[in-house]
Amino acid sequence: MAEFRLDAMGEACPVPLLRAEKKMKELKVGDILIVEIDHSCAMKNVPEWARKMGHNVELEEIEEGHWEIIIEKTN
Amino acid sequence: MSQLKEQTSAFWKAVLKDPMPYWLGAIILAFLNVIHFAQFKSPWGITSAFAHWGAWVWQRLGGTPESWAYYADNAKNLSALKAGFVQDGGSLLDVGIIAGALIATLLASQFRIKKIKSVRQALAGAVGGLLMGYGARIAFGCNIGAFFSGIASMSLHGWVYLVFIFVGAYLGSKILAKYLL
Amino acid sequence: MSSSQTTLRTQPRTRPTRQKRNQVGYGLAVIAACAVIGILLGGIKAPLAIKWLFGIAFGFVLQRSRFCFTASLRDPVLTGSTSITRAVIIAFILATIGFSALQIGPYLAGQTVPGNINPVGIHTAVGATMFGIGMVIAGGCASGTLMRMGEGFLLQWLVIIFFVAGSLLGAFHFGWWETHFIASSPNVFLPQVLGYPLAFFGQLVLLGLLYLLALRWEYRKL
Numbered sequence: 456m457a458e459f460r461l462d463a464m465g466e467a468c469p470v471p472l473l474r475a476e477k478k479m480k481e482l483k484v485g486d487i488l489i490v491e492i493d494h495s496c497a498m499k500n501v502p503e504w505a506r507k508m509g510h511n512v513e514l515e516e517i518e519e520g521h522w523e524i525i526i527e528k529t530n
Numbered sequence: 531m532s533q534l535k536e537q538t539s540a541f542w543k544a545v546l547k548d549p550m551p552y553w554l555g556a557i558i559l560a561f562l563n564v565i566h567f568a569q570f571k572s573p574w575g576i577t578s579a580f581a582h583w584g585a586w587v588w589q590r591l592g593g594t595p596e597s598w599a600y601y602a603d604n605a606k607n608l609s610a611l612k613a614g615f616v617q618d619g620g621s622l623l624d625v626g627i628i629a630g631a632l633i634a635t636l637l638a639s640q641f642r643i644k645k646i647k648s649v650r651q652a653l654a655g656a657v658g659g660l661l662m663g664y665g666a667r668i669a670f671g672c673n674i675g676a677f678f679s680g681i682a683s684m685s686l687h688g689w690v691y692l693v694f695i696f697v698g699a700y701l702g703s704k705i706l707a708k709y710l711l
Numbered sequence: 712m713s714s715s716q717t718t719l720r721t722q723p724r725t726r727p728t729r730q731k732r733n734q735v736g737y738g739l740a741v742i743a744a745c746a747v748i749g750i751l752l753g754g755i756k757a758p759l760a761i762k763w764l765f766g767i768a769f770g771f772v773l774q775r776s777r778f779c780f781t782a783s784l785r786d787p788v789l790t791g792s793t794s795i796t797r798a799v800i801i802a803f804i805l806a807t808i809g810f811s812a813l814q815i816g817p818y819l820a821g822q823t824v825p826g827n828i829n830p831v832g833i834h835t836a837v838g839a840t841m842f843g844i845g846m847v848i849a850g851g852c853a854s855g856t857l858m859r860m861g862e863g864f865l866l867q868w869l870v871i872i873f874f875v876a877g878s879l880l881g882a883f884h885f886g887w888w889e890t891h892f893i894a895s896s897p898n899v900f901l902p903q904v905l906g907y908p909l910a911f912f913g914q915l916v917l918l919g920l921l922y923l924l925a926l927r928w929e930y931r932k933l
Binding site for chain 3: 456467473526
């Protein structure tokens with residue numbers, strides 16, 4: 456149940472998604488990955504991708520235009 | 531009372547903050563493009579105005595773009611060049627897109643100045659911009675004018691554009707994965 | 712909003728979440744400014760104000776739906792997602808039907824058919840390939856660049872400068888392309904070649920098949 460962070464601030468699509476994808480592969484089931492983004496399209500496509508993969512996902516807006524996507528690896 | 535307040539705030543969140551589904555955006559954009567076509571006898575386009583912006587700056591610097599075939603041999607382009615920014619509907623539409631996106635972002639309280647992350651990102655942006663500008667001129671439009679409006683106009687160039695924009699996107703993805711990831 | 716709304720975190724955020732600023736007031740101010748500009752433009756010529764309004768509507772919808780033509784072409788290859796691709800196909804199907812309603816009259820009357828019907832040839836292939844590479848590495852095409860300028864991305868303010876410079880260079884070289892390729896390239900309005908029913912319904916069927924293909928690609932076994 457470790458928690459990892461991925462800083463994708465300032466990265467444009469599709470970099471946040473590709474980096475999250477890569478990072479998720481290194482995690483164990485039950486681990487949490489928090490992806491930090493400020494790209495307004497990534498706040499839509501990263502959660503969409505993670506849900507499609509069957510993970511548990513939450514999106515939190517930390518500041519205006521700055522989000523954290525919290526993904527729990529389930530498989 | 532607090533329940534009502536909660537419902538109201540949920541309503542505004544759904545309207546102003548939560549992104550619209552892609553398919554709903556698609557329906558509205560198609561509808562807007564059709565009424566643009568009906569109103570102006572020509573479909574939605576974006577990049578023609580970019581060439582005029584460059585040409586106006588070039589004129590200021592002493593250049594004579596009006597002597598280029600692009601302007602000299604094309605009455606529509608030439609009249610847009612002569613009319614100037616405020617009289618050019620295409621330019622106004624483009625600036626309107628910026629304004630519309632700004633309004634949407636502010637109403638969602640998600641506006642934030644996003645800085646350029648690295649020299650590499652800036653370089654990719656500059657090269658990408660040049661490629662898009664040049665490409666759109668010789669292909670008769672961008673993803674809007676040649677692709678969206680071209681295919682919807684049942685023009686063969688729209689379909690050929692589709693094949694090669696896909697080739698370009700594939701090559702671009704390889705470059706991105708190699709240098710920008 | 713407090714972080715208590717998230718349940719997946721193993722530990723609370725270490726940095727305190729400061730109160731988010733409400734920007735709706737600024738939004739209303741920009742709407743008011745846009746309205747004033749619209750009225751001024753309408754005073755010059757009504758179509759200018761209409762173009763301005765169209766731009767605002769396009770920008771608003773693009774941002775609200777995060778519509779991205781670049782992603783529609785890039786993501787199937789890069790991430791395997793086709794949700795935007797399928798939305799783009801829906802837009803094309805609907806626009807084809809709408810455009811066709813405006814084109815069929817002039818077509819049957821033997822007049823020039825309105826629409827974006829332009830010469831097709833080598834220049835289309837070269838230009839589209841260049842555009843495709845450019846939009847992926849710059850993080851957005853023309854509509855995406857304008858939309859992200861409005862969202863506050865400084866990168867896109869840089870991109871637009873080079874986009875305009877590239878356009879100017881393209882316009883400068885256009886004569887060369889015209890002499891060598893464009894002059895000998897035909898405008899092909901598909902109904903003129905295939906007949907109206909085949910072109911129209913054929914295009915809808917083809918777009919429908921592309922939709923199904925995209926759907927299969929999305930849910931293929933990885």
